[in-house]
Amino acid sequence: MSRIKYIQNLLETKQISCVELTGKYLSSIEKQNPVLNAYVNVTGDEALKTAKIVDEKISLGQKLMPLEGIPMSLKDNISTKNIETTCCSKILRGYYPIFDATVWEILKKQNSVLLGKTNMDEFAMGSSCETSCFGVTLNPVNTECVAGGSSGGAAASVAGNMAVFGLGSDTGGSIRQPAAFCGLVGFKPTYGTVSRYGVVAYASSLDQVGPITDSVEDASIIYDTLSVYDSKDSTSSGSKISTHDKLNKSIKGLKIGVAKEFFEGIREDIKKSIEDAINIYEELGAEIIHFEMPKLKTVLPVYFIISCAEASSNLGRFDGIRYGYKTNSYKDINEMICKTRSEGFGREVKRRIMLGTYVLSSGYYDAYYKKAQNLRGSIILDFKKIFEKCDVILTPSTPVTAYKKGEALKDPIETYMMDICTVPVNIAGLPAISIPCGFDSDKMPIGMQIIGNSFEDYKVLNAAYQYEVQAKRDISPSMSPLPGDRR
Amino acid sequence: MKYELVAGLETHIELSTKTKIFCQCTTEFGGEPNTHCCPICMGMPGTLPKLNKKVVEYAVKAGLATNCKIRNISKMDRKNYVYPDLPKAYQISQFDMPLCYEGFIKLSSGRNININRIHIEEDAGKLVHERGDTYIDYNRGGVPLIEIVTEPDFRSIDEAVEYIEKLRLIMKYICVSDVKMQEGSLRCDVNISVREKGEEKLGTRTEIKNMNSLNFIAKAMEYEFNRHVDIIESGGKIEQETRRYDSDLNITESMRGKEDADDYRYFRDPDLVTISVSEEEIRKLKNELPQLPDEKLAVFVNEYGLPKDDAELLIKYKKIAEYYEEASKDSTNKKLASNYILSQIFRRLTTDSEKEECRISIPPEYLGQLIALIENKKITSSMASNTLEQMLDSGKPASEFLSEKDMQGIDEPQLREICIRAVNENAEAVKSYLEGKEKALKSIIGYIMKETKGKADAKLAAEIIMEVIKK
Numbered sequence: 001m002s003r004i005k006y007i008q009n010l011l012e013t014k015q016i017s018c019v020e021l022t023g024k025y026l027s028s029i030e031k032q033n034p035v036l037n038a039y040v041n042v043t044g045d046e047a048l049k050t051a052k053i054v055d056e057k058i059s060l061g062q063k064l065m066p067l068e069g070i071p072m073s074l075k076d077n078i079s080t081k082n083i084e085t086t087c088c089s090k091i092l093r094g095y096y097p098i099f100d101a102t103v104w105e106i107l108k109k110q111n112s113v114l115l116g117k118t119n120m121d122e123f124a125m126g127s128s129c130e131t132s133c134f135g136v137t138l139n140p141v142n143t144e145c146v147a148g149g150s151s152g153g154a155a156a157s158v159a160g161n162m163a164v165f166g167l168g169s170d171t172g173g174s175i176r177q178p179a180a181f182c183g184l185v186g187f188k189p190t191y192g193t194v195s196r197y198g199v200v201a202y203a204s205s206l207d208q209v210g211p212i213t214d215s216v217e218d219a220s221i222i223y224d225t226l227s228v229y230d231s232k233d234s235t236s237s238g239s240k241i242s243t244h245d246k247l248n249k250s251i252k253g254l255k256i257g258v259a260k261e262f263f264e265g266i267r268e269d270i271k272k273s274i275e276d277a278i279n280i281y282e283e284l285g286a287e288i289i290h291f292e293m294p295k296l297k298t299v300l301p302v303y304f305i306i307s308c309a310e311a312s313s314n315l316g317r318f319d320g321i322r323y324g325y326k327t328n329s330y331k332d333i334n335e336m337i338c339k340t341r342s343e344g345f346g347r348e349v350k351r352r353i354m355l356g357t358y359v360l361s362s363g364y365y366d367a368y369y370k371k372a373q374n375l376r377g378s379i380i381l382d383f384k385k386i387f388e389k390c391d392v393i394l395t396p397s398t399p400v401t402a403y404k405k406g407e408a409l410k411d412p413i414e415t416y417m418m419d420i421c422t423v424p425v426n427i428a429g430l431p432a433i434s435i436p437c438g439f440d441s442d443k444m445p446i447g448m449q450i451i452g453n454s455f456e457d458y459k460v461l462n463a464a465y466q467y468e469v470q471a472k473r474d475i476s477p478s479m480s481p482l483p484g485d486r487r
Numbered sequence: 488m489k490y491e492l493v494a495g496l497e498t499h500i501e502l503s504t505k506t507k508i509f510c511q512c513t514t515e516f517g518g519e520p521n522t523h524c525c526p527i528c529m530g531m532p533g534t535l536p537k538l539n540k541k542v543v544e545y546a547v548k549a550g551l552a553t554n555c556k557i558r559n560i561s562k563m564d565r566k567n568y569v570y571p572d573l574p575k576a577y578q579i580s581q582f583d584m585p586l587c588y589e590g591f592i593k594l595s596s597g598r599n600i601n602i603n604r605i606h607i608e609e610d611a612g613k614l615v616h617e618r619g620d621t622y623i624d625y626n627r628g629g630v631p632l633i634e635i636v637t638e639p640d641f642r643s644i645d646e647a648v649e650y651i652e653k654l655r656l657i658m659k660y661i662c663v664s665d666v667k668m669q670e671g672s673l674r675c676d677v678n679i680s681v682r683e684k685g686e687e688k689l690g691t692r693t694e695i696k697n698m699n700s701l702n703f704i705a706k707a708m709e710y711e712f713n714r715h716v717d718i719i720e721s722g723g724k725i726e727q728e729t730r731r732y733d734s735d736l737n738i739t740e741s742m743r744g745k746e747d748a749d750d751y752r753y754f755r756d757p758d759l760v761t762i763s764v765s766e767e768e769i770r771k772l773k774n775e776l777p778q779l780p781d782e783k784l785a786v787f788v789n790e791y792g793l794p795k796d797d798a799e800l801l802i803k804y805k806k807i808a809e810y811y812e813e814a815s816k817d818s819t820n821k822k823l824a825s826n827y828i829l830s831q832i833f834r835r836l837t838t839d840s841e842k843e844e845c846r847i848s849i850p851p852e853y854l855g856q857l858i859a860l861i862e863n864k865k866i867t868s869s870m871a872s873n874t875l876e877q878m879l880d881s882g883k884p885a886s887e888f889l890s891e892k893d894m895q896g897i898d899e900p901q902l903r904e905i906c907i908r909a910v911n912e913n914a915e916a917v918k919s920y921l922e923g924k925e926k927a928l929k930s931i932i933g934y935i936m937k938e939t940k941g942k943a944d945a946k947l948a949a950e951i952i953m954e955v956i957k958k
Contacts, residue, residue: 079533092532099526101533200532205757233535234760310757313567316576317530321623333571333621360567360752369754 002217003164004070006481011058011069018051018058018069021482022113025071028483029115029162035143038156040076040134041084042116047071050113057111066225067110073163075154076117077124078209079198080104083114087200088132089122091344092324101198102230103167103209110225115163118153122346123315124174124202126150127418128408131348136405141183141445145402148178154212155182161483165213165222169199171206172303173397173422176434179212180447181402183436185468186212187219187461188422190454191429192237194223195230201314203307204235206426216435216465220244223457243458251466252285254459257390261296262421266399273438273446274396280470281394286463289390295382296424298375300416303423305359305372311349312356318344351412376427383428387453392463395421397434397447421449431457433464437471490719491684492712493692494647494677495639498654499632500664501610501672502545508609508631509536509579516670520615520624528609528629530574535758538563542631543586545663546607547764547772549633550587552661552779553602553654557769561586563607563759567752571623572612580608580634582753586762592653593781600650601638608632627671633663639678639689644708648701651675656780660805674699677708680725681715690715691725695732695739707732711739783808791821800829806845813851814858823858831875848882857885866893867941897942899951902935905943906951909934917956928952 010016026044033039054069074080077087079097086092100108107114121131129137129152137152139145140160147156151168155178158166168175170188179186187210194209201207211222220243229238258278263271278288320326320340327339345353359368386393399418408415425432431454434447452460507514510527527534550557564582585606591599610632612625635654641647655666655673666673675698680690695711698704711730718725729748730739778786780802787798787808802808807828815824832854836842857875860866866874866889877888897905909931910917919927928949935948 077533079531085532087532095532097526097531097533099531099534196533197535198533201758203757232537234537234758309754313565313577313752313754316567316569317532317574319569319571319576321571322529322574323531337569337571357752360754362750362752365752365754 002215004218004221008064018054022047022051022071024483032160036156036160037137038153039116040119043114047113047115050111054111065110066221067112070164071113071115073115073118073157073166075120075151075168077200087123088120088134090133090325091318095324102195103226118157121150122349124150125348125352130409131346139402146405148181150174152178155179158184158212165211168212169209171202172426173419175210176397176422180397180434183445184212184214185216185219186434188432189457190431192235193227193239195233195236197232203310216468220461241458243461246458246462247465249462254286255289255390256286257289257291257393259291259293261293262395266396269440270396270446274448277437277448291386295379299424302372302375305368308352308356309360309369312353380428391459393451395449397449401440401444425451431460433460435464490681490716493639493680494641496637497676498635499674502631503664504541507629508539508542514630518626523626542607546586546633548661549663550605551773552657553590555587555590557587561762563756564753565756568749572614579756581606594649600640603636603638605633605635644705648705660780668699671699675704679711691727694729703734793825797825804842810845810851814854818858849878853884869941897939903951905938906955910955
């Protein structure tokens, strides 16, 4: 069931006021955030202000917009006017944007209630929120584990019942992986359908904003609201299709592609969960089609070359001159920029900037960047061919479930490998969703991924929805309908 | 001189679109520092560029006017380098697929200067050094530029100067830039090498960066040429490097050598989509192009019969050329309007900018009307000159200063009457003339002119007088 609709019903039938509702979420944050560290900035006053406006509308008997009055969170790389936006990097501490990201502008117009900004890996580089200058975000399912990343704060805000939904961004899996780790739905839409304007860029050709929710229907409602053409973003296409209208379509005859390459190096219990899910799909009348994806082994190098190259350029602007952190003492402008960046960026960000600078350097460009671009083109073509035979592709979301904190930092390469299932989606600009499909022996959630063809977000969402209904997943078992209420 | 100069030019021209290349900010020159800026041209985190279509149109026009081919499909690239006036730490430019390529400009000698490419890019901000501190003004950041790169085709400083002047004029004619060098809307980098005459191989080149005055460019080239020659003569080796021109000392000095050259790490800007310009759009833009200066010069000389020097003076200022065309459009003697403009009118337009802006107090029709009076023999040229002065003083038409009678002219019977009277009243002069003093005739004509207030046709009057005398 959609939590958004459930709450809007409570509001419209005056079973609860929006101020009261917002108060429940704020006290949930107050109680849990010191441990979970999902939020890096709580905007309680703003939230209550919006809630009052919503209550006035309700008292006037006005109909609510789809996301009106819904308490939610934004990842801290989404620009919010006059609200600090740091990307969880020391270099952006004290930066208050003078404009709103388009996605926030849309939600603002909807009177969505912003509870605060959520934790993330520094500049979205990482998969456990451990590169954040504010420290790790813990997993509400088990606080010994990380919530994932980079949108770990967004996932924890929802899983911890500290927000109805969170907006995250996904460059290589940053929405889907934390959603999988926290037992939630994480949807990365087709590249271009949701505006990137005002979302601080990590890798421009891969970044995409999307929701983390606890139901597919909510993801669909949010996506439909956000997928609007934005003239400020040249790569914006928007989407005119209502995915919500297509949610109840039968998936009889739906062709689901499965490739063995996506299961290599995946933990056995996760494989088993996905196989169970495949059985459910077959029961629902879907047809399973096996295909091969030999190029899957190239996606990680391609991803790291392209994302780091773009990042090295995108992050050049943080020089301490106009905004954010600036070093204390320096002799001249060169030293100022150099020291500001050395002190302001964390290890992982520096690593990726250096890698990106290297692959773009003259003499290395052809061997790395150009080759990666060519491979990217052929990966896109491969997917195109696959989607001539399949409607969607089913894979695990992650090779492992949420791990203990500190583990990701031990071996960066090993950690990069964890993105193998999610990264190809960004390389090809495709829509993909991660939905819960079981638990491991430690009761940590397992996620499965459904990938669709470009602009067929509705097929992805409907396939996920049908599974969710069939598997009788209501609101996550660990969560009560409202924070503080008994289930 | 045993050595030959070989040079190529890279010219940056600010386009005069109303708004910047990637945002809606004004491109107006000046303004309080950092008032023509927004989050986009300040490169604030999360902002995205949106290509101004007008910039593409202007650049295509510039390409067409310089005989370039236009690329139907091109793209924008990032040129990465760190400098405080560049807020994103990259300039959005075009690397390997410039919008226009393979054009040329013909010099007066008939030699072609080949244009390798024209690409579009954004300008950077400006550092302002004041009171021992450095400030940044981002007003100029994001102003659209075209960079026009020639082949190393220049063989003399004069050629380079002529090329820049021609280029400026073309850009002005097609209205894509105001090309004000003192405001920096046209800036040049010069690549120079020297070789012995007859040598095919190019010498090692040096580049002199960012000059915005024709005078400086010429002086810098001269200095650099001599510097190269001196090094070669003394058996030295020229270092490939980037240099700057110091106008106070009139020298060039090294900025950085080849080893320190920036690695710009060009790559396609993922924030911007492919630029496509269809053949139809190109055709449309081509049709919008006005007559170019060289075409106009040919018309003025070949069709209007103007002396080449005069025609060149007129076309040098687009608005003056247009004023001339308008003023002379109904006259058969096209030289008349040109003469009045180049003498009496130009005497009043003392500065270049006054000519540039064509600050003439009367509209071209007024001048046209005055010329019609002359051509129809209604008034004499000396009357016309006086009248024109009065017109220019007041901004009023000729009719304000000439009575009905003045403009009537004198027909032949009237003139004959006056001539008879003149012969009768100037018996002395007639006598002298008959004695063979040709000069005497002039004094009789002078009398007629006085009587007719200069309106009489002197040639016709002379004929009549002789006729009368002979009788």
